[in-house]
Amino acid sequence: MIDNREDFIRWLxxxxxxxxxxxxxxxxxxxCVLDLTKKKIRELPESIGLLKNLTVLKLSNNRxxxxxxxxxxxxxLKNLQCENNLLTELPESIGGLESLVILNLxxxxxTKLPISFYHLSKLTRxxxxxNLLESLSVRLKxxxxxxxxxxxxxxxxxxxxxxxxxxxxxxxDLSYNQLTELPSSISEIEELETLLxxxxxxxxxxxxxxxxxxxxxxxxxxxxKELDFDLSKLEDLQILTLDNNHLKKLPDSLCELTNLxxxxxxxxxxxxxxxxxxxxxxxxxxxxxxxxxTKLPDSFKELTKLKNFYHDSSLIID
Numbered sequence: 001m002i003d004n005r006e007d008f009i010r011w012l013x014x015x016x017x018x019x020x021x022x023x024x025x026x027x028x029x030x031x032c033v034l035d036l037t038k039k040k041i042r043e044l045p046e047s048i049g050l051l052k053n054l055t056v057l058k059l060s061n062n063r064x065x066x067x068x069x070x071x072x073x074x075x076x077l078k079n080l081q082c083e084n085n086l087l088t089e090l091p092e093s094i095g096g097l098e099s100l101v102i103l104n105l106x107x108x109x110x111t112k113l114p115i116s117f118y119h120l121s122k123l124t125r126x127x128x129x130x131n132l133l134e135s136l137s138v139r140l141k142x143x144x145x146x147x148x149x150x151x152x153x154x155x156x157x158x159x160x161x162x163x164x165x166x167x168x169x170x171x172x173d174l175s176y177n178q179l180t181e182l183p184s185s186i187s188e189i190e191e192l193e194t195l196l197x198x199x200x201x202x203x204x205x206x207x208x209x210x211x212x213x214x215x216x217x218x219x220x221x222x223x224x225k226e227l228d229f230d231l232s233k234l235e236d237l238q239i240l241t242l243d244n245n246h247l248k249k250l251p252d253s254l255c256e257l258t259n260l261x262x263x264x265x266x267x268x269x270x271x272x273x274x275x276x277x278x279x280x281x282x283x284x285x286x287x288x289x290x291x292x293x294t295k296l297p298d299s300f301k302e303l304t305k306l307k308n309f310y311h312d313s314s315l316i317i318d
Contacts, residue, residue, distance in 0.1 A: 008047040015041060029053055037061055037081070049073035060084055060104070072096030083107050083127075095119035106130055106150070118142050129153050129173070141165040152176050152196065164188040175199050175218070182206055197222065198241075209233035220244055220264075232256035243267050243287075255279040266290050266310070278302030286310070 049070030060083040072093025087108040095116025110131040118139035133154040141162035152175035161183035176199035198220040224245040232253040247268040255276040264287040278299025285308040
């Protein structure tokens with residue numbers, strides 16, 4: 001332990017990090033929070049494992065290419081922030097972080113996750129955006145306590161069909177991957193409020209009708225030719241974005257979304273809006289630019305709360 005302490009202090013000195021350790025901390029093992037954000041760190045010493053009482057470790061915006069095996073010794077760690085580094089892999093020992101609740105690994109170079117990663121069953125917030133992940137294990141089902149999951153901007157072509165285990169998930173971001181379809185179990189996430197699917201290659205959707213708590217749905221930049229589910233079931237929906245697809249029409253059921261305040265369907269091949277569009281009594285913003293719409297339905301005049309309306313110059317407005 002003495003050697004570990006001396007090694008850690010030597011590492012602090014070499015990296016000019018002495019001021020990051022509270023002067024009142026006589027015993028390194030008593031440190032609970034360590035913030036090393038933006039310190040140009042290239043490596044962490046194995047001796048970091050002696051910080052047995054650490055609950056928060058912030059390592060974001062550095063130049064770390066690896067994490068030490070000893071990271072798994074931090075049994076009380078609840079929050080690990082390691083965003084915007086150069087990590088290409090995670091140590092097997094990461095599964096030893098048995099108390100971890102929040103994990104941020106955005107903006108690294110991870111291509112896969114070790115099996116031990118899926119032992120982190122207490123996670124409520126997991127962000128893995130902007131990496132190089134190509135697949136996820138079926139062990140993803142172990143994350144049954146997740147509230148927030150971000151997997152956007154990876155290379156995922158498919159997802160394990162395990163979302164029925166994530167009963168409390170309210171935020172799911174799958175944007176900018178290579179997905180052509182979604183696992184049917186996504187329909188079983190009962191408390192989902194935000195679903196972001198932008199920038200994939202999705203041709204069709206499983207039934208999303210069970211998501212009566214959904215507030216935001218983003219389907220931009222896919223290959224959707226139709227919305228093959230009953231939109232009216234998403235009775236709480238407030239934001240719907242459908243830009244850059246191949247939609248020829250918007251379903252009439254859209255007009256039953258009386259809580260909708262933002263609707264964007266630009267860059268499709270729409271020729272008209274639903275006749276009953278005026279029933280969207282709370283619509284505040286509407287974007288239908290880059291379509292083939294030349295005339296609005298009579299009910300459009302009933303959109304009394306509409307403040308922002310984006311359209312092509314060729315559109316005839318009475």
